[in-house]
Every structure is written in C-alpha cells, then in structure tokens.
Amino acid sequence: xxxxxxxxxxxxxxxxxxxxxxxxxxxxxxxxxxxxxxxxxxxxxxxxxxxxxxxxxxxxxxxxxxxxxxxxxxxxxxxxxxxxxxxxxxxxxxxxxxxxxxxxxxxxxxxxxxxxxxxxxxxxxxxxxxxxxxxxxxxxxxxxxxxxxxxxxxxxxxxxxxxxxxxxxxxxxxxxxxxxxxxxxxxxxxxxxxxxxxxxxxxxxxxxxxxxxxxxxxxxxxxxxxxxxxxxxxxxxxxxxxxx
Amino acid sequence: xxxxxxxxxxxxxxxxxxxxxxxxxxxxxxxxxxxxxxxxxxxxxxxxxxxxxxxxxxxxxxxxxxxxxxxxxxxxxxxxxxxxxxxxxxxxxxxxxxxxxxxxxxxxxxxxxxxxxxxxxxxxxxxxxxxxxxxxxxxxxxxxxxxxxxxxxxxxxxxxxxxxxxxxxxxxxxxxxxxxxxxxxxxxxxxxxxxxxxxxxxxxxxxxxxxxxxxxxxxxxxxxxxxxxxxxxxxxx
Numbered sequence: 001x002x003x004x005x006x007x008x009x010x011x012x013x014x015x016x017x018x019x020x021x022x023x024x025x026x027x028x029x030x031x032x033x034x035x036x037x038x039x040x041x042x043x044x045x046x047x048x049x050x051x052x053x054x055x056x057x058x059x060x061x062x063x064x065x066x067x068x069x070x071x072x073x074x075x076x077x078x079x080x081x082x083x084x085x086x087x088x089x090x091x092x093x094x095x096x097x098x099x100x101x102x103x104x105x106x107x108x109x110x111x112x113x114x115x116x117x118x119x120x121x122x123x124x125x126x127x128x129x130x131x132x133x134x135x136x137x138x139x140x141x142x143x144x145x146x147x148x149x150x151x152x153x154x155x156x157x158x159x160x161x162x163x164x165x166x167x168x169x170x171x172x173x174x175x176x177x178x179x180x181x182x183x184x185x186x187x188x189x190x191x192x193x194x195x196x197x198x199x200x201x202x203x204x205x206x207x208x209x210x211x212x213x214x215x216x217x218x219x220x221x222x223x224x225x226x227x228x229x230x231x232x233x234x235x236x237x238x239x240x241x242x243x244x
Numbered sequence: 245x246x247x248x249x250x251x252x253x254x255x256x257x258x259x260x261x262x263x264x265x266x267x268x269x270x271x272x273x274x275x276x277x278x279x280x281x282x283x284x285x286x287x288x289x290x291x292x293x294x295x296x297x298x299x300x301x302x303x304x305x306x307x308x309x310x311x312x313x314x315x316x317x318x319x320x321x322x323x324x325x326x327x328x329x330x331x332x333x334x335x336x337x338x339x340x341x342x343x344x345x346x347x348x349x350x351x352x353x354x355x356x357x358x359x360x361x362x363x364x365x366x367x368x369x370x371x372x373x374x375x376x377x378x379x380x381x382x383x384x385x386x387x388x389x390x391x392x393x394x395x396x397x398x399x400x401x402x403x404x405x406x407x408x409x410x411x412x413x414x415x416x417x418x419x420x421x422x423x424x425x426x427x428x429x430x431x432x433x434x435x436x437x438x439x440x441x442x443x444x445x446x447x448x449x450x451x452x453x454x455x456x457x458x459x460x461x462x463x464x465x466x467x468x469x470x471x472x473x474x475x476x477x478x479x480x481x
Contacts, residue, residue: 055376058380060376060379060380077382080382081382083380084380084381085376085377085380087376087377091373091374091376091377093374093391093395094395094396094397095394095395103381103391104381107381107382107383138475155381
C-alpha cells in the first residue's frame, strides 16, 4: 500500500451527475468529492461507468444533469486548460516523438529554445531520450503510452486523468508507467485513474472509488477499501467474484 | 504490322532525339496540369477538411453533392467554362478563352471535387481517431483542421497524385476551352486526338508513350508513399 503523498491540487467535486441512454442509467453519481492527497483510482467491472465518469470530470462529455466543480467553481475552460488526459490506446500524432511534445508546448506559447530544453528533459524522464526523431507511431506499446503521458505532463496539468493506461502492457512497461504516475503525483499533480487491476490500485492509490452499474458503491482510503470494503459489490469485486 | 512497328520506332526516336515540338507539348501539358492540381489542392483540401470536422445542417447533402461532382463529365465542364469565358459570357471581358489559363480553369473545376472528396474521407477517418485527444488538449474543431491536414499529409499527397492523373489525361474539357491551337494550347491528349485523325501516328504514339510513362510514374510514387507510410506507422488505421 502506498503512503500518502504530498500536495493537494485542485479538488474535484461532483454533484447530481447523471447520464441515461434509452431509459437506462449509465451514470448516476449524487455526490463525489476527490480531495485526497494522492492518486485516486477508480475501480469496477466493465460497464460500471468508470470511463464515462472520467470523461465527465475532464469535460469531454456533458452529463444530462449535474455538475463538476473544481476548487468550488463549475468546471470551465480555464480549469480544462490545466487538465490532461491519457487514453487506454495512446493517440499519437503522425509525427516524430519530439514533435508530439512540441505540439503541446507550442500551444502553451513556450519560446523555441525553452521548448527544446523541455522536450529533452521530458524525454529523459520517460526513458525515450534516444528516440526524439523516431516516428511516434513506430514506438512499442509501452513507449507509446509513456510518450502519451509525457505529452500530457508537458501541459503542466493540475489534474491528470488516465483511462486504463496500462491495460495492454506487460509488467515491465506497466512498472515504468506507474513510476511516472507516482513521480507526477509527488510533484503535486492530482491523479485520477481508471483501472481493472487490483494490484495496481494497491500499488498506487491513495483513495479508491469503487463503481458498479453507473453508481459509486464505495469511496474511501485505499487501505480501508481494499482491506475492509464496506459494500457487497466491493467485496465481491476484490474477491475476484463475478460482479454483474 | 510492319507499319505499326515503323511508326513506333519513329515515335521512340522522336522522344529520344528530343523533338522540340513534342517536348514543348509535354511541358505545356505538365504546366497546365500541375498548376490546376495545385490550385485545386488549395481550394479542395481545406473545404474537404472543414466538411470532415464541421457539423451543420445540410452537411450530408453537401457531401453527396461533392461526391457526385467527382464524376462530372469533362465535356460538360468544358462547355460550362466555355460559356463563362466566351465573349458574351460573364467572364468574357478577361479574354481567357483559348488560352492555357482557360484550360487550367477547366481542370480546376474537374479536379477540385476529387481533391475535396478524398480529403474529406481521409480527414474524417483521422478526426474520428484524434477527436477526444485533440479536445482534451484544448484544440477546437476549427483549429484541428491544420493539425489533421498535416497528419494526413501522405494520404493527401496520394490524393494530389490522383488529381494530377485525372488532369493530365483529360481531353474533352481542354479541347473545348483551349481550342487545340498549335504552340499555344495544344497539350498531349488533344495532340494525340488530332495527329491520329491526320494519320501522323508517330507523334501520337510518342505522346501516348510519355502519357503512359507519366501514369506509371505517378502510380509508382503512390505505391512508394504508401510503403513509407506503412513503415513509419503514418497510415490510417
């Protein structure tokens, strides 16, 4: 279990959030406050609404009802500019590794010399130092996901959302990515991450949101949720039982 | 058969000896078609990309219309451009009829829908893949157009080459608006038609060989680009 880390960046507060399609509730979260000091991991079976919640928090999907607030104010463009998201399958621009990072740094209006320096330090951080000129689409799965995380971090985000970033990776690639996530968290970036991997939650989470059928069935300190879950759904999921 | 062989030999010697008239026709053809394709790209590519990312009422109808325009009959285009440029037409004052510019205009009308439709197709596929990521990075729909055009560059070069293939092989429209005037508006295709009717098969064959050579070269370039795209992971999924 991971110790509590330093830093308490932008608090995310959800109230009355709901999304329904064809009469079926896909997401129904009356209240959720993500104010823990370290990474928040969202756990739950397929179709639990984890990715949907993540997209609502990042403003990629507008809920039918309810709102998302950051630091007490309704999520706005200024907040979104300080958020970044990494997807399950990394979406890399059809450019070189360095150009993928340069793209976001340019958007931040960073001067050319500073961009060059920042790209070098980011690539070193992600272990991609020798691959700056390589086409990004020719990277391996692990390298591609590391580049996607570096690109997100290049935005200097207050909050970083990750949607199952290691689901298709081997243990070694997963470990490298987990280290990057922890380093970002230690620097004060709020991490909100979706995973299926209970081991990963054990390694990374400061607090855990357990979801099922579009609802939050439990939210609490990682130790508490993992060792003494309060809800039946959490207990079944953590025991590896079938949760429907 | 012997006559064909002899005409063919003459055609090859016209090419190899650098016959001035023949190469002047080839150069004029290239000049007209390259200009036409570049202008079509400047108009068609942003229009295609905008149609791929924008959402507005009537978009679907516009796409259907654009796709239909890809199959415009060249003689009809030639006729319409002729009417526009003729002395009594709305653009008659420009006195462009029977000039290479008129031929460029006709080819632009023919090639622009091809360029726009192919661009729309390529960019729409890419936009689908990039959509969430670009929104997450704060890139608006409008601002995503240059990003998508740049990232689809290899596929767009293929579209450019396809447009060039259509333009260089075109005869119906350019003969109407160009008039096939010797040393002024005579291009490869119109010369082939004229020289064949005159029985000068050597010149027609020589131009035919060059035209086929160009088609092969264009296809080889498309193939090389596709290969490169696959190697560098630049091809669309």
